[in-house]
């Protein structure tokens with residue numbers, strides 16, 4: 117027999133597939149023309165279970181993946197873990213006379229078989245063992261074992277590659293499922309329900325139904341906190357893309373030097389700190405919807421980049437990836453008057469045309485007072501659940517109708533905050549809604565009677581402090597004379613805090629008009 121030819125042919129077969137069970141089966145088919153062979157198994161050492169796990173097997177019916185674990189005797193485990201050099205192969209011709217042989221043939225239900233166990237190492241680490249079985253006792257000789265042992269290295273390399281490949285596939289699968297979960301989380305965070313869909317937001321929802329199933333770009337505009345994200349989410353959920361990602365980008369909250377990499381991703385080493393490749397939000401939104409919130413906050417150079425992506429439907433990661441083709445539905449939102457910004461030259465006209473294909477105006481809460489009791493009741497239920505308050509507290513007489521008399525400059529978000537505060541302060545009810553803003557005489561009259569002397573909530577103190585800084589800065593946020601510098605925080609942090617606390621203030625707001 118030509119051993120070189122045997123080695124060459126077997127090696128080619130062993131390395132012929134990245135699927136471990138296929139490689140194992142092809143090799144088994146070849147080997148059985150030279151050696152007694154009725155089945156071949158691959159196991160890997162699993163320290164976590166103090167034993168081994170069979171991952172694949174082959175016999176004359178083909179190869180298949182398996183997952184059978186076997187605990188090994190303590191003595192053998194100690195030998196493996198101490199790194200003591202065990203023989204490269206073992207011949208077990210009468211398994212019943214050998215402790216290890218007995219365990220293995222019993223577990224695999226190959227009681228009347230002989231076998232050779234060939235240990236595989238890769239770079240000095242124990243990878244696993246190939247077990248070649250033949251029916252009957254005393255089937256294997258030293259010559260058989262030496263011939264099989266010639267294949268140790270190709271087996272080890274091929275099996276290591278196949279196992280790594282399998283690991284990657286498993287990882288990919290778990291990433292896909294994580295992704296699905298996170299996307300569904302994103303969607304539910306934005307709120308699944310549109311309260312007022314049949315009342316104050318009826319016109320809005322009619323438009324949503326009209327446009328949802330198309331790929332048309334939608335522009336949502338309206339004051340801050342009116343529910344633009346809720347509507348963007350509703351469009352996505354009613355579109356054919358509902359099972360694909362819904363990715364939100366708050367264009368005003370990304371530091372300028374990170375906009376490119378956040379939106380379009382980067383290659384490893386593209387800049388200092390880019391120590392791995394990263395997919396940008398656009399790439400993550402592929403096949404789904406991207407929600408570009410606060411689009412008016414994008415600096416001019418980023419507007420140019422965005423326009424190009426919208427036109428070509430292609431992105432390139434920072435650091436030079438080949439163009440990546442995307443299929444994305446774009447929903448943009450702004451609380452600013454983009455038309456006016458175009459006139460003033462701070463927003464590109466071509467980008468404005470591109471995103472203004474189907475504008476939807478979200479009316480402020482004061483223009484739909486009928487929705488206020490609906491929203492308040494809904495928030496009471498939702499927040500009680502979140503805060504673990506049971507039973508859901510009742511509402512003081514007149515408290516709901518008093519809410520409808522407020523002006524709500526922070527819109528639904530402000531109402532949400534007021535409800536949450538009321539729940540924290542009066543968790544057993546009845547609920548009074550203490551409105552911290554003294555914006556109108558109506559408010560002062562209504563709430564001065566209901567306020568119980570409790571310590572001022574921290575948010576309220578922060579809120580007042582921010583408003584004072586904004587007043588001192590004449591509404592300016594950025595720059596050395598802006599409110600952010602006065603408060604010694606980043607302008608984006610200030611904007612986020614203003615958003616969270618429902619503070620509608622500043623030069624932008626004065627510019628907003630329907």
Ligand SMILES: Nc1ncnc2c1ncn2[C@@H]1O[C@H](COP(=O)(O)OP(=O)(O)OP(=O)(O)O)[C@@H](O)[C@H]1O
Nearest residue numbers: 307309310311340341342343344345346451528529
């Ligand atoms: N119609 C609605 N039904 C239920 N919840 C709503 C509705 N409108 C707004 N909300 C809730 O109010 C809060 C603010 O809404 P959202 O974030 O959608 O406003 P926005 O207009 O996108 O704000 P901004 O302009 O500041 O980004 C969210 O918690 C949202 O779930």
